Amino acid sequence: MTGLEVDIAGIRMRNPTMLASGILNETGRSMVDVAKAGAGAVVTKSVGLEPREGHPNPCIVELKCGLINAMGLPNPGIDAYLEEVAFAQNGGVPVIGSVFGGSEEEIAEVAKRMASAGVAAVELNLSCPHAEGLGAEIGSTPDRVKRICGAVKASVEVPVFAKLTPNTSSIVSLASAAEEGGADGVVAINTLRAMAICPELGRPILSNRFGGLSGEAVRAVGVRCVYEIFDTVTVPIIGVGGVTTSKDALEYIMAGATAVQMGTAVWSDGPGVFSDVCDGIGKFMNANGYESVEEMKGIAHR
Amino acid sequence: MTGLEVDIAGIRMRNPTMLASGILNETGRSMVDVAKAGAGAVVTKSVGLEPREGHPNPCIVELKCGLINAMGLPNPGIDAYLEEVAFAQNGGVPVIGSVFGGSEEEIAEVAKRMASAGVAAVELNLSCPHAEGLGAEIGSTPDRVKRICGAVKASVEVPVFAKLTPNTSSIVSLASAAEEGGADGVVAINTLRAMAICPELGRPILSNRFGGLSGEAVRAVGVRCVYEIFDTVTVPIIGVGGVTTSKDALEYIMAGATAVQMGTAVWSDGPGVFSDVCDGIGKFMNANGYESVEEMKGIAHR
Amino acid sequence: MPIGSGIRAFAITEQVDETPTIRTVRLDGSMHAQPGQFVMVWVPGKDEFPMSISYPGERFGITYKVVGEGTRHLSIMKPGERIGIRGPYGKGYSIEGRNILIVAGGTGMAALAPMVEQAVASGASVDVVLGARTQSELLLRKRCERSGATLHITTDDGSDGSKGFTTDKARVLLEVGVYDMMYACGPERMIVGLLQLSRTTGVPMQASLERYMKCGIGICDSCAIDGKHVCVDGPVFSHEVLSKLSELGRTRMSPSGGRIPID
Amino acid sequence: MPIGSGIRAFAITEQVDETPTIRTVRLDGSMHAQPGQFVMVWVPGKDEFPMSISYPGERFGITYKVVGEGTRHLSIMKPGERIGIRGPYGKGYSIEGRNILIVAGGTGMAALAPMVEQAVASGASVDVVLGARTQSELLLRKRCERSGATLHITTDDGSDGSKGFTTDKARVLLEVGVYDMMYACGPERMIVGLLQLSRTTGVPMQASLERYMKCGIGICDSCAIDGKHVCVDGPVFSHEVLSKLSELGRTRMSPSGGRIPID
Numbered sequence A, B: 001m002t003g004l005e006v007d008i009a010g011i012r013m014r015n016p017t018m019l020a021s022g023i024l025n026e027t028g029r030s031m032v033d034v035a036k037a038g039a040g041a042v043v044t045k046s047v048g049l050e051p052r053e054g055h056p057n058p059c060i061v062e063l064k065c066g067l068i069n070a071m072g073l074p075n076p077g078i079d080a081y082l083e084e085v086a087f088a089q090n091g092g093v094p095v096i097g098s099v100f101g102g103s104e105e106e107i108a109e110v111a112k113r114m115a116s117a118g119v120a121a122v123e124l125n126l127s128c129p130h131a132e133g134l135g136a137e138i139g140s141t142p143d144r145v146k147r148i149c150g151a152v153k154a155s156v157e158v159p160v161f162a163k164l165t166p167n168t169s170s171i172v173s174l175a176s177a178a179e180e181g182g183a184d185g186v187v188a189i190n191t192l193r194a195m196a197i198c199p200e201l202g203r204p205i206l207s208n209r210f211g212g213l214s215g216e217a218v219r220a221v222g223v224r225c226v227y228e229i230f231d232t233v234t235v236p237i238i239g240v241g242g243v244t245t246s247k248d249a250l251e252y253i254m255a256g257a258t259a260v261q262m263g264t265a266v267w268s269d270g271p272g273v274f275s276d277v278c279d280g281i282g283k284f285m286n287a288n289g290y291e292s293v294e295e296m297k298g299i300a301h302r
Numbered sequence C, D: 001m002p003i004g005s006g007i008r009a010f011a012i013t014e015q016v017d018e019t020p021t022i023r024t025v026r027l028d029g030s031m032h033a034q035p036g037q038f039v040m041v042w043v044p045g046k047d048e049f050p051m052s053i054s055y056p057g058e059r060f061g062i063t064y065k066v067v068g069e070g071t072r073h074l075s076i077m078k079p080g081e082r083i084g085i086r087g088p089y090g091k092g093y094s095i096e097g098r099n100i101l102i103v104a105g106g107t108g109m110a111a112l113a114p115m116v117e118q119a120v121a122s123g124a125s126v127d128v129v130l131g132a133r134t135q136s137e138l139l140l141r142k143r144c145e146r147s148g149a150t151l152h153i154t155t156d157d158g159s160d161g162s163k164g165f166t167t168d169k170a171r172v173l174l175e176v177g178v179y180d181m182m183y184a185c186g187p188e189r190m191i192v193g194l195l196q197l198s199r200t201t202g203v204p205m206q207a208s209l210e211r212y213m214k215c216g217i218g219i220c221d222s223c224a225i226d227g228k229h230v231c232v233d234g235p236v237f238s239h240e241v242l243s244k245l246s247e248l249g250r251t252r253m254s255p256s257g258g259r260i261p262i263d
């Protein structure tokens, strides 16, 4: 691995940036476009067994330094979605399939079907903070995380990444549990459970009332989580949350991330943000004498 | 109570804004100045039994939408600090004494001495995210929170407020525990555990590495916490985290807060922020036909 | 995709019946926008949906057809009651040329009315084709007449103007007239028809599309059409872009992201 | 208290010995600041502390006395190594008047050197009293001489200039000269002495204070003096403010917030 290339659980990426789940990945075509815009890999939307409309509108709130979303895991069901996954392969970068479900068995089943579409890995959404009986509601205890990872590992051949919630007193114990369950990597962080109220209307803005905070606002929390996890687990870490500039990505990498994902930055800066971030990382490496991204990984622990 | 006045656990405040603990409250004189600038009450710095220098510098990081601090609970010890508390009474607004400690007994003892200086209430810092053996390290389980509140209640006559950590999967269970332990109110939220790394230097900026995120970045998390707590506990709630404008304060009040505290806004907007926020609340009430702050409390739950 | 200002609440100043099924709501505030841009309209407790700004500027307004729960609730709200608005969003029409043809079908005139006025004000000669199912559904007709544009009415049932579709009238006009640009908003099959005319006559075109929208800010992908996002890349697209859209007139996405055929 | 830009890393370009105990470090970058403003200097892994900007502009620099761990570590850093800087912070000197007296004691000239140059450049007639314990510790003497100001040296031990304190020399100058403004930076007892002279002679004064600083941005209260915050209300204060400070020359706060007497 030299320059911007990275290897994560055997998946080779031309650069350490990925599209985060839930952003511009309802359609295969959008994922291809994001790949063309420079992402090193794309994660799909989180998909379940059956079609789901998600929460009614309003499902997004724009803040000064981020977004709150309560999409509620809308998706057409894994079988219909496989067509989009197949199309996404045209982007020429690894496609990672994000899946969710209400039980070990269900998640394992969705993961299995997802894997059949030739994804490079599956990412388990154990962390959505606003969907009843799903996401963080089943991913907040180490025991459950371990069992889910174990079940999925038993059903797919590709690497399995567990995406973890920061809405906990110890993300480290969730990461350790994922590793014990056999996960090949952990993804941190999903959104922080949050709410916005419109004073004039005297009510929460989101139809679901609660949503997940992302963007600039959460970066320092995400970097902290990755730093903590790196001290404890040995599997690779993918950093997510508030990455908009190369400096942000470097914070995650130096905290211990092998790669980073970006979501909200696609809103604030457009899909060009992937190549901007990669250019910035490249320039930083030149200016500071680093020859590979790997070399910078976790150096803030020295 | 009409207009901006509020009553919280029997403490009458001319308006619903308070200075948050740890901000411009090392000296009595600064607290008086903040009271003169318009705060309805002032909370003192968190104080322990013995003098403590806190963490070495750097102990603050400026972000685009907030601060990360790792002051590390510096304080001259309760006995020396009582002089500052006494002076603070000259501000003409209620003074709330914030205390911390490493055990039930220690916290109860500091609270007792604090109460002797004539504070209107004591606030228990069970939530500082960056001090070993203190704050959140002892305030993250319901059981411990309940016992600490019980011990303090047994040692002081004034109302007791428990300041809670958002770095948990359920702030509601901490709030319920505080209520069960006899707390007269809960304060939410303290800072989110966070980190910033300087890429050029390849290391965390804070000497303590970990710190607490405050300001704009955390408001949506704080509002969510207050909203959740209001659904469960009956004691009054004081909302903290990212309040800078009257709109922000109204979000907290409508989520269920009786009053709000401000810290980081003193940095971004100066101490004049207290009267600005109060003016804004007053104008909003006039424009929207509310006659008291109380009337707006929790209306986002309708 | 600049960072927006979030939801703002506005009081309703009046509700005006435009047709038996279409109303205009005016709001106590101002909103400056290009013709063709839209806002997300939050009817508290009910729904949030995209609507073109039919009256930009002071006391701005939107003109909506009652088609479901959200719009029905909006229609029964009284002056003084408040709704939430975020935006303006998206890319609107850009006014180009001295001879302009504007084609509006159904509620399409809601988006195009400010365009008609601004085109006339720019000194252009403006022909407007306004079509509806029947006479009583002709939207904002008086406003168009007052603007100084030349109005050509079509109705499906022949109750006013020429019987037939807007595309029929547009074909005739394009055959005899010389136009620099055609602007359209209406049902997708109308857009498809006009795109065909644009191709054969060589008159360039800008048309506004509709897709199910959730975020409105280019992040959720629910309004995607061949990788373009109606909320940020549109809703107004040029004929160059429109000609490349394989999904145009064929499929759209449901709220769950499944593909459904366009009727 | 505007929102700052956070810590930035700068490479050291050179370290220059100014006196046996004081060095100047120049950095690869630019920093525009008023005379008297300061930066927080982060010596990675060691400490972060406030330092006046002694060389503003391109290749900016600070001039520091080695007094403890942090400054000692800074002093052994080599060109190419990097430190973190945040700022500029605080309120500096405002240049006023045609006849100016500048009084610098100890490391005080670090803050005042840019002031001397700008005052001369403004066309004012500038007298500078530069004092130190002994001749070898006279700071930035050459730079003052080159500036065109009139230099008056004092040393405690009489090894150069007049024997005695800067306050003694300032008294003499104030008695014979006519000054519009006096500027000072140095030990707090010097400031107290000059404030007394300012009062008796009626010459207004601006002086820079030092207090233990943690945040540097007006939030932690550790630099408080009678409710003023040296980091944001100062470090430069006018004689009006200085005269009202009951703690001036008496007490300061330790890192734990306890009050300790000023030596």
Ligand SMILES: Cc1cc2nc3c(=O)[nH]c(=O)nc-3n(C[C@H](O)[C@H](O)[C@H](O)COP(=O)(O)OP(=O)(O)OC[C@H]3O[C@@H](n4cnc5c(N)ncnc54)[C@H](O)[C@@H]3O)c2cc1C
Pocket: A057, C038, C047, C048, C049, C050, C051, C052, C053, C062, C063, C064, C065, C066, C067, C068, C069, C070, C071, C072, C107, C110, C111, C209, C210, C211, C212, C213, C214, C235
């Ligand atoms: C850019 C844009 C501009 C529009 N401008 C106008 C306008 O000026 N006037 C007007 O009458 N209509 C306009 N529409 C259509 C309008 O958004 C729908 O009629 C409205 O959402 C119906 O809401 P409802 O709750 O009453 O219907 P529902 O009962 O929720 O649904 C009825 C139908 O309305 C459409 N719809 C519902 N929700 C949405 C949504 N979030 N996004 C897109 N379509 C939706 C769907 O086709 C659905 O099948 C516009 C749509 C778009 C995308």
Ligand SMILES: Cc1cc2nc3c(=O)[nH]c(=O)nc-3n(C[C@H](O)[C@H](O)[C@H](O)COP(=O)(O)OP(=O)(O)OC[C@H]3O[C@@H](n4cnc5c(N)ncnc54)[C@H](O)[C@@H]3O)c2cc1C
Pocket: B057, D038, D047, D048, D049, D050, D051, D052, D053, D062, D063, D064, D065, D066, D067, D068, D069, D070, D071, D072, D107, D110, D111, D209, D210, D211, D212, D213, D214, D230, D235
């Ligand atoms: C606004 C301002 C401007 C200053 N400008 C200069 C300058 O241009 N040149 C110069 O040599 N010195 C200046 N100082 C003093 C300088 O900050 C201290 O000498 C330096 O902090 C010592 O650091 P250390 O780690 O070597 O010492 P330590 O061993 O940590 O402590 C030695 C002494 O230095 C002082 N000190 C230490 N840390 C701080 C701190 N965070 N804030 C304030 N004082 C501290 C204390 O008096 C302490 O007792 C200035 C101070 C302030 C407040």
Ligand SMILES: Cc1cc2nc3c(=O)[nH]c(=O)nc-3n(C[C@H](O)[C@H](O)[C@H](O)COP(=O)(O)O)c2cc1C
Pocket: A020, A021, A022, A023, A045, A046, A067, A069, A071, A073, A098, A125, A128, A163, A189, A190, A191, A213, A214, A215, A216, A218, A240, A241, A242, A243, A261, A262, A263, A264, A265, C219, C220
């Ligand atoms: C609109 C939106 C939808 C999201 N949907 C999903 C999802 O379906 N599955 C998931 O694991 N994370 C989802 N997330 C979380 C993101 O993948 C990411 O973890 C989070 O937004 C933090 O990264 P960011 O700050 O770069 O956006 C979503 C985020 C947003 C903003």
Ligand SMILES: Cc1cc2nc3c(=O)[nH]c(=O)nc-3n(C[C@H](O)[C@H](O)[C@H](O)COP(=O)(O)O)c2cc1C
Pocket: B020, B021, B022, B023, B045, B046, B067, B069, B071, B073, B098, B125, B128, B163, B189, B190, B191, B213, B214, B215, B216, B218, B240, B241, B242, B243, B261, B262, B263, B264, B265, D219, D220
């Ligand atoms: C510099 C600083 C010091 C703080 N010190 C304390 C403290 O000593 N005790 C405490 O309970 N909270 C402390 N806090 C947390 C604040 O009281 C408050 O809970 C938090 O900053 C969120 O509010 P804000 O966004 O208005 O700042 C501190 C915060 C900051 C920024």
Ligand code: FES
Pocket: C212, C213, C214, C215, C216, C217, C218, C219, C220, C221, C222, C223, C224, C229, C230, C231, C232
């Ligand atoms: S509505 Fe979400 S991307 Fe367009």
Ligand code: FES
Pocket: D212, D213, D214, D215, D216, D217, D218, D219, D220, D221, D222, D223, D224, D229, D230, D231, D232
């Ligand atoms: S150093 Fe913190 S207030 Fe001045």
